[in-house]
Amino acid sequence: MSPAPPERGRSEQDEVTDAIREAALVAPQRGGHPDRAYAPYRSTALRSPSQPLVVAPASLLEQTAPVFGAKDVAATDADLTVHSTGEPLGERIVVTGRVLDRDGRPVRNQLVEVWQANASGRYAHDGDRHPAPLDPHFTGGGRCLTDDDGRYRFVTIKPGAYPWRNHHNAWRPAHIHFSLFGTAFTQRLVTQMYFPGDQLFALDPIFSSVTDEKAQQRLIARYDHDTTVAEWALGYQWDIVLDGPGATPPDPDEV
Amino acid sequence: MTLDPSPSQTVGPFFAFGLPFDGGGDVVPPGTAGAISLHGTVRDGAGAPVPDALLEFWQAGPDGRIAARAGSLVRDGRSFTGFARVPTDRSGDYVIRTLRPGPVAGSAEAPHLAVTVFARGLLHHLFTRVYFPNHTEANAADPLLSALPEERAATLMAIPDGWFGGPGYRFDVRLQGPGETVFLDLISEAGAVR
Ligand SMILES: [Fe+3]
Numbered sequence: 001m002s003p004a005p006p007e008r009g010r011s012e013q014d015e016v017t018d019a020i021r022e023a024a025l026v027a028p029q030r031g032g033h034p035d036r037a038y039a040p041y042r043s044t045a046l047r048s049p050s051q052p053l054v055v056a057p058a059s060l061l062e063q064t065a066p067v068f069g070a071k072d073v074a075a076t077d078a079d080l081t082v083h084s085t086g087e088p089l090g091e092r093i094v095v096t097g098r099v100l101d102r103d104g105r106p107v108r109n110q111l112v113e114v115w116q117a118n119a120s121g122r123y124a125h126d127g128d129r130h131p132a133p134l135d136p137h138f139t140g141g142g143r144c145l146t147d148d149d150g151r152y153r154f155v156t157i158k159p160g161a162y163p164w165r166n167h168h169n170a171w172r173p174a175h176i177h178f179s180l181f182g183t184a185f186t187q188r189l190v191t192q193m194y195f196p197g198d199q200l201f202a203l204d205p206i207f208s209s210v211t212d213e214k215a216q217q218r219l220i221a222r223y224d225h226d227t228t229v230a231e232w233a234l235g236y237q238w239d240i241v242l243d244g245p246g247a248t249p250p251d252p253d254e255v
Numbered sequence: 256m257t258l259d260p261s262p263s264q265t266v267g268p269f270f271a272f273g274l275p276f277d278g279g280g281d282v283v284p285p286g287t288a289g290a291i292s293l294h295g296t297v298r299d300g301a302g303a304p305v306p307d308a309l310l311e312f313w314q315a316g317p318d319g320r321i322a323a324r325a326g327s328l329v330r331d332g333r334s335f336t337g338f339a340r341v342p343t344d345r346s347g348d349y350v351i352r353t354l355r356p357g358p359v360a361g362s363a364e365a366p367h368l369a370v371t372v373f374a375r376g377l378l379h380h381l382f383t384r385v386y387f388p389n390h391t392e393a394n395a396a397d398p399l400l401s402a403l404p405e406e407r408a409a410t411l412m413a414i415p416d417g418w419f420g421g422p423g424y425r426f427d428v429r430l431q432g433p434g435e436t437v438f439l440d441l442i443s444e445a446g447a448v449r
Contacts, residue, residue: 048430057441061314063443073328124272188380192267214259218261219264242261
């Protein structure tokens with residue numbers, strides 16, 4: 001008889017990693033979206049509804065969305081490296097891609113917002129207690145409008161990984177937060193873009209809350225040498241697909 | 256062609272310099288005739304305030320028209336864009352200043368504000384609606400309100416209260432537990448979009 005494996009030496013991370021594996025075995029997620037109640041991400045315990053969502057047809061209002069335009073966004077908002085008098089530290093990158101609806105149509109002239117940690121993994125936010133340096137030349141917030149092809153483009157600094165308090169020795173893989181609107185209120189999306197090849201993916205409850213592997217891949221940008229700008233910045237491509245169809249006016253025959 | 260959607264991820268705790276903007280809750284400027292405050296507290300399953308939530312509101316104007324007008328982020332002080340975005344404060348409270356929406360022509364629903372709730376610990380945003388009690392007949396005929404048990408429908412109703420002496424409404428959001436807000440799985444022609 002072989003002895004039971006020693007309980008000592010199992011870290012809190014091991015337990016979370018086990019919980020991540022278990023959660024991935026339950027039913028596939030609709031649309032690849034995470035379940036709101038996801039045990040490995042502990043803050044979901046008290047913040048996810050316990051009642052099922054109530055199914056309702058989108059109202060006419062919810063089939064439309066706010067409109068943003070040139071007056072909402074300054075041209076420099078898309079370059080996060082020029083918001084100060086000096087150059088931020090870190091690896092300069094270009095992040096670009098297209099925003100599409102599920103039919104593959106470009107989402108034109110809509111607002112894309114990003115926010116992120118600096119190269120050291122520190123947010124310019126009072127609540128961030130990570131003892132990594134702030135960068136006086138980097139705030140980490142940016143905005144742009146998609147063009148007629150649905151394309152957005154940001155110049156920024158590659159964010160660092162950072163620790164968080166979910167469990168002992170928990171680290172977030174490097175990521176950029178994205179906020180997007182479609183042409184219907186129901187298409188709203190807030191998500192995170194990750195960088196290829198990160199060793200922290202399998203250990204991270206937020207990335208892993210998306211349990212389907214193909215859906216996980218949709219969160220990861222692709223290094224693209226054609227996007228890379230010689231002598232200046234590495235390039236990443238990341239396309240975003242919004243839920244639901246674009247808002248189409250109701251067919252008068254069907255009303 | 257049907258593409259698979261990009262999965263949602265939590266807004267996290269550090270959205271402060273990415274999403275909120277000056278005047279985000281001022282759908283109309285102070286002193287606007289007919290302006291109301293809409294305010295409330297976001298609470299978790301233990302009843303504790305949620306200080307790191309973000310709420311967005313989208314609505315028609317008092318005439319029932321849905322604005323298709325830029326200028327929500329940099330407001331000009333006179334155009335009604337119908338969009339508000341506010342973070343909760345340390346006490347989990349939010350407030351916006353707006354006008355009550357009128358009935359949208361052709362809409363089966365009573366006048367309402369569409370609401371999106373984001374928070375740290377919420378992996379996918381939640382949709383809900385704010386209705387107003389004075390539209391008695393329209394509310395009684397509203398397909399959503401009329402299909403809900405009374406105590407659940409009540410979670411979608413703004414409660415009139417004076418706030419700083421002016422006309423105001425309270426709309427609390429309970430993410431979980433007793434009095435849990437009704438959250439919506441909104442269906443459009445192509446199916447569920449949650
Ligand atoms: Fe983050």
